[in-house]
Amino acid sequence: xxxxxxxxxxxxxxxxxxxxxxxxxxxxxxxxxxxxxxxxxxxxxxxxxxxxxxxxxxxxxxxxxxxxxxxxxxxxxxxxxxxxxxxxxxxxxxxxxxxxxxxxxxxxxxxxxxxxxxxxxxxxxxxxxxxxxxxxxxxxxxxxxxxxxxxxxxxxxxxxxxxxxxxxxxxxxxxxxxxxxxxxxxxxxxxxxxxxxxxxxxxxxxxxxxxxxxxxxxxxxxxxxxxxxxxxxxxxxxxxxxxxxxxxxxxxxxxxxxxxxxxxxxxxxxxxxxxxxxx
Amino acid sequence: xxxxxxxxxxxxxxxxxxxxxxxxxxxxxxxxxxxxxxxxxxxxxxxxxxxxxxxxxxxxxxxxxxxxxxxxxxxxxxxxxxxxxxxxxxxxxxxxxxxxxxxxxxxxxxxxxxxxxxxxxxxxxxxxxxxxxxxxxxxxxxxxxxxxxxxxxxxxxxxxxxxxxxxxxxxxxxxxxxxxxxxxxxxxxxxxxxxxxxxxxxxxxxxxxxxxxxxxxxxxxxxxxxxxxxxxxxxxxxxxxxxxxxxxxxxxxxxxxxxxxxxxxxxxxxxxxxxxxxxxxxxxxxxxxxxxxxxxxxxxxxxxxxxxxxxxxxxxxxxxxxxxx
Numbered sequence: 001x002x003x004x005x006x007x008x009x010x011x012x013x014x015x016x017x018x019x020x021x022x023x024x025x026x027x028x029x030x031x032x033x034x035x036x037x038x039x040x041x042x043x044x045x046x047x048x049x050x051x052x053x054x055x056x057x058x059x060x061x062x063x064x065x066x067x068x069x070x071x072x073x074x075x076x077x078x079x080x081x082x083x084x085x086x087x088x089x090x091x092x093x094x095x096x097x098x099x100x101x102x103x104x105x106x107x108x109x110x111x112x113x114x115x116x117x118x119x120x121x122x123x124x125x126x127x128x129x130x131x132x133x134x135x136x137x138x139x140x141x142x143x144x145x146x147x148x149x150x151x152x153x154x155x156x157x158x159x160x161x162x163x164x165x166x167x168x169x170x171x172x173x174x175x176x177x178x179x180x181x182x183x184x185x186x187x188x189x190x191x192x193x194x195x196x197x198x199x200x201x202x203x204x205x206x207x208x209x210x211x212x213x214x215x216x217x218x219x220x221x222x223x224x225x226x227x228x229x230x231x232x233x234x235x236x237x238x239x240x241x242x243x244x245x246x247x248x249x250x251x252x253x254x255x256x257x258x259x260x261x262x263x264x265x266x267x268x269x270x271x272x273x274x275x276x277x278x279x
Numbered sequence: 280x281x282x283x284x285x286x287x288x289x290x291x292x293x294x295x296x297x298x299x300x301x302x303x304x305x306x307x308x309x310x311x312x313x314x315x316x317x318x319x320x321x322x323x324x325x326x327x328x329x330x331x332x333x334x335x336x337x338x339x340x341x342x343x344x345x346x347x348x349x350x351x352x353x354x355x356x357x358x359x360x361x362x363x364x365x366x367x368x369x370x371x372x373x374x375x376x377x378x379x380x381x382x383x384x385x386x387x388x389x390x391x392x393x394x395x396x397x398x399x400x401x402x403x404x405x406x407x408x409x410x411x412x413x414x415x416x417x418x419x420x421x422x423x424x425x426x427x428x429x430x431x432x433x434x435x436x437x438x439x440x441x442x443x444x445x446x447x448x449x450x451x452x453x454x455x456x457x458x459x460x461x462x463x464x465x466x467x468x469x470x471x472x473x474x475x476x477x478x479x480x481x482x483x484x485x486x487x488x489x490x491x492x493x494x495x496x497x498x499x500x501x502x503x504x505x506x507x508x509x510x511x512x513x514x515x516x517x518x519x520x521x522x523x524x525x526x527x528x529x530x531x532x533x534x535x536x537x538x539x540x541x542x543x544x545x546x547x548x549x550x551x552x553x554x555x556x557x558x559x560x561x562x563x564x565x566x567x568x569x570x571x572x573x574x575x576x577x578x579x580x581x582x583x584x585x586x587x588x589x590x591x592x593x594x595x596x597x598x599x600x601x602x603x604x
Contacts, residue, residue, distance in 0.1 A: 021394070021397075022394070022395055022397075025391060025394040025395055026395075029380065029383075029387075029391050032382075032383060032387070033380060033382060033383070036382040036383075037382070099377075099381070100378075100379075100380055100381070101378050101379055101380045101388070101391075102378075103344060103374055103378045104372075104374070104378045104379075104392065104439070105395070106343075106344050107342045107343070107344060107367055107370075107371070107372050108367060108392075108395040108396065109364045109365075109367040109368035109395070109396060109397070110364070110395055111364070277344070278343070278344060278345065278346050279304070279339070279344070279345050279346065
């Protein structure tokens, strides 16, 4: 048996190294878990693809809308894909907590915020891939985009920040609900209902007065207006929100709204996680 | 990267030091009620008690996954509240429930632990190989953990905890839910840890044999309080070398009172249901049994035996450990 001594001289805890190293480990772990769960990758993509490639062309044919409407809906479906995918990613947090290795990670000598950020990194990467697939499929279907280099920057910034914010929503909800069933029950209200109000299938100006006013407060409305401004060169969505003349000013304001949404939800989600993780 | 073995002189500290530690959960449930203890370096220290006694909450506070309500706890001198990263960096924990990534291979589970605990990659690789051999995991490591049996998974979790060469290892009910054969295999594994490494182990259990076999000292915890703390031998010595156990047909408490009045039973005699247990101390069994017969108690059976930790627990808490668990 090992000798027992009343006191011990211990090594100093390991000096802090690059904080990205544990973040990379956590992200790699989450990615491996995600790719072993195909539903997390495929299911969120199905509905937007259906809208962009089947429903939008069908509406165009049935209602005799212009080709621009197909592009309008195709970009609008990005506003469905991002919430669905990030919310599905949030479901992984509950699985991790209930039957995975979350407690082991909580006992690791790393700041616990890295657990949230590692998951976010993977949700972000998978969402980016899915958005790229959606756009590629739309182009292959003959839908025309009108994007300049500057427009792509607006689009990428808006989509990226909105993804970060929506993942924060998913992570926060996952930290607050005890069971996956409860999480799934709330998913439509968070990921789908706002999509119908945010100018995805029609401009928000077509909504009844109160709903049009309400829609202006949805981060998704700002995100979609920016996506269309970036990919289609169409600033009407921004105008419906801000009623200004300068498209750049309106885009900057909407980007600020989405950035605030992303920052606030990231902070809230980390706090919610820490609160739920340590009893 | 600095290796675990590069000791830098630091103020000498007990491996674990707990002072007035208390945890009250929301709703007012007092899970741990102001406990104190110290664990020396290299010691195997057991927290023995039934489910709900506060064992896992204590481990949770020491591993910083549960916030203490008041009091302090230090792991290797690091305060778990103000220096949680330092406390976590020199410790590992094996949880009561399975805590693994089931879809990943066993080796990947170990690798993630090594990386998060910042173990040098070459050290981690050789350590994984060594642990796989020692714990009989070599053939399993590249299989998804979901295909492991309960015992294999538990061995993997122990291996994972050891990859980072912790100074302090927490084992929370390490053998609960395992079949007897696997349980004994695991007890061998934990027992070997005592022999081959300078590691402080704190384990919780409600199995008496486990505590007696593995632990240098045992704290018996009951309803959030430590009611006894000593070596197994000293705890048992408190009840003497032998005791008489009799089953009475009438009220056991009245029978006990009668035996006490006659000087046969001392203050440490106790009853559970219809069973009355009397430590003999300096009396002989023959003398005690004769006196019990003279007392004319309606005893349906009478026997003598050596005391066990169960008796210690029973005498201290008034409840049989196996029943409480």
